[in-house]
Amino acid sequence: xxxxxxxxxxxxxxxxxxxxxxxxxxxxxxxxxxxxxxxxxxxxxxxxxxxxxxxxxxxxxxxxxxxxxxxxxxxxxxxxxxxxxxxxxxxxxxxxxxxxxxxxxxxxxxxxxxxxxxxxxxxxxxxxxxxxxxxxxxxxxxxxxxxxxxxxxxxxx
Numbered sequence: 001x002x003x004x005x006x007x008x009x010x011x012x013x014x015x016x017x018x019x020x021x022x023x024x025x026x027x028x029x030x031x032x033x034x035x036x037x038x039x040x041x042x043x044x045x046x047x048x049x050x051x052x053x054x055x056x057x058x059x060x061x062x063x064x065x066x067x068x069x070x071x072x073x074x075x076x077x078x079x080x081x082x083x084x085x086x087x088x089x090x091x092x093x094x095x096x097x098x099x100x101x102x103x104x105x106x107x108x109x110x111x112x113x114x115x116x117x118x119x120x121x122x123x124x125x126x127x128x129x130x131x132x133x134x135x136x137x138x139x140x141x142x143x144x145x146x147x148x149x150x151x152x153x154x155x156x157x
Contacts, residue, residue, distance in 0.1 A: 019133045020080035020092055027099075027126040028073035034106075034119035041112055069102065085137065092134035096127045103127065 038044055051058045076095055083091060103123045107116055 016133055016137050017081050017088070020088075020130060021077050023126050023130045023133065024073050024076040024080055027123060027130070028070070028077065030119065030122055030126065031073060032070065034116070034123075037115070041115075073099070089134045089137045092130055096130040096134065100124065100127055 047053065048058070053062065056062050072095060076092070079091055080088060103120055107113075107120050
């Protein structure tokens with residue numbers, strides 16, 4: 001009788017850029033989905049027909065602000081995968097930190113506290129992950145065998 005060991009799955013590390021892009025994607029989808037589900041709360045559609053969203057008048061300023069708030073996480077998906085490491089890390093730290101109070105602000109004046117509370121809690125968890133991934137971005141140290149930048153530049157000249 002042969003006892004066969006199950007094969008171990010190859011659990012390769014996920015690059016920090018992919019983690020950041022995935023977290024921003026999740027944040028953006030959750031952010032949008034909470035707003036979409038809000039249409040099902042009593043009175044929301046009537047308020048929109050009357051020119052109000054939450055406590056705000058529907059206007060070009062409101063729509064531009066809302067678009068900007070959605071566009072930033074969308075752009076962070078692309079920037080997280082394309083920017084060089086140092087500006088990438090800085091951008092993720094700054095934008096995620098700025099979105100923490102923006103996200104918390106969404107709880108003000110809401111009557112559906114469980115619904116919005118859950119959405120906001122999940123968004124804050126994702127922002128915390130983004131901050132953690134960016135803050136703990138792996139660093140490399142120059143090896144003894146690799147030339148430093150000045151040596152490389154001197155040879156290229």
